[in-house]
Amino acid sequence: GTLIQTNDLKKIYYTDEIETTALAGVNLEVKNGEFVAIMGPSGCGKSTLLNILGLLDNPSHGEFYFSDQEISQFSERKRADLRKENIGFVFQSFNLIDELTVFENIELPLIYLKYSASERKKRVEEVMEQMKIMHRRNHFPQQLSGGQQQRVAISRAVVAKPNMILADEPTGNLDSANGQEVMSLLSELNAKGTTVIMVTHSPVDAEYAHRVIHLFDGQIVSENINTRDSTLV
Numbered sequence: 001g002t003l004i005q006t007n008d009l010k011k012i013y014y015t016d017e018i019e020t021t022a023l024a025g026v027n028l029e030v031k032n033g034e035f036v037a038i039m040g041p042s043g044c045g046k047s048t049l050l051n052i053l054g055l056l057d058n059p060s061h062g063e064f065y066f067s068d069q070e071i072s073q074f075s076e077r078k079r080a081d082l083r084k085e086n087i088g089f090v091f092q093s094f095n096l097i098d099e100l101t102v103f104e105n106i107e108l109p110l111i112y113l114k115y116s117a118s119e120r121k122k123r124v125e126e127v128m129e130q131m132k133i134m135h136r137r138n139h140f141p142q143q144l145s146g147g148q149q150q151r152v153a154i155s156r157a158v159v160a161k162p163n164m165i166l167a168d169e170p171t172g173n174l175d176s177a178n179g180q181e182v183m184s185l186l187s188e189l190n191a192k193g194t195t196v197i198m199v200t201h202s203p204v205d206a207e208y209a210h211r212v213i214h215l216f217d218g219q220i221v222s223e224n225i226n227t228r229d230s231t232l233v
């Protein structure tokens with residue numbers, strides 16, 4: 001089925017009387033289980049699009065269907081509820097909380113979702129095992145390498161079993177070996193059914209996607225199917 005559908009999505013920012021059209025009419029459909037990469041030059045609207053698809057921001061114009069609900073004008077509160085239950089985020093800069101341990105960082109989404117302490121422990125340990133980060137459970141982010149920090153961030157993104165992961169340049173701060181490990185983890189999660197939408201500048205990372213969308217000046221200008229993956233085409 002279809003997870004995301006946008007029709008003529010536009011985003012206009014108004015700052016100091018300057019009007020910036022960040023998205024100029026985006027029509028995008030993403031099916032459940034897809035792995036989509038978004039590429040394009042700096043300033044073309046990639047982050048803006050990811051923020052809207054991730055229910056962090058509303059579009060200025062157009063329709064946005066998420067799991068068949070039209071949500072473009074949802075209140076902040078309703079968007080936040082939908083977001084916490086459905087979406088995990090992974091960022092270039094990891095965005096971990098320095099004062100919390102690995103375990104506590106990964107546990108956070110489950111606290112928001114009101115899991116019990118015993119459910120949290122069970123689920124966090126399961127994910128730490130899967131992400132090969134168990135031996136670091138009591139460490140703080142600053143005691144970890146970049147690759148390890150990103151594995152913690154991915155753990156936090158998936159701990160509540162979201163149906164979609166949004167990744168913004170997930171390998172941007174990593175060397176190529178750690179970058180490939182992170183891409184393999186995202187690929188594995190996708191293979192188990194999680195939809196992945198990723199912004200990247202890296203053609204190597206884009207190879208992991210089923211489909212690559214190119215944005216330019218706030219519009220989709222081309223789309224490639226990665227033929228290596230015949231399963232979804």
Ligand code: ADP
Nearest residue numbers: 013015020022041042043044045046047048049
């Ligand atoms: P990308 O992620 O591709 O670099 P962005 O989505 O960040 O592009 O930005 C698209 C355009 O919107 C740019 O011209 C940028 O300056 C502008 N923009 C982004 N965020 C804001 C904001 N909060 N306020 C004003 N302009 C913004």
Ligand code: ADP
Nearest residue numbers: 132133135136144145146147148149151178181
């Ligand atoms: P990664 O999983 O990213 O390779 P690890 O946490 O396994 O990182 O650490 C990298 C290397 O450091 C491994 O060879 C591991 O055995 C070793 N190592 C892990 N924890 C410690 C530690 N507390 N003290 C010393 N060496 C460690």
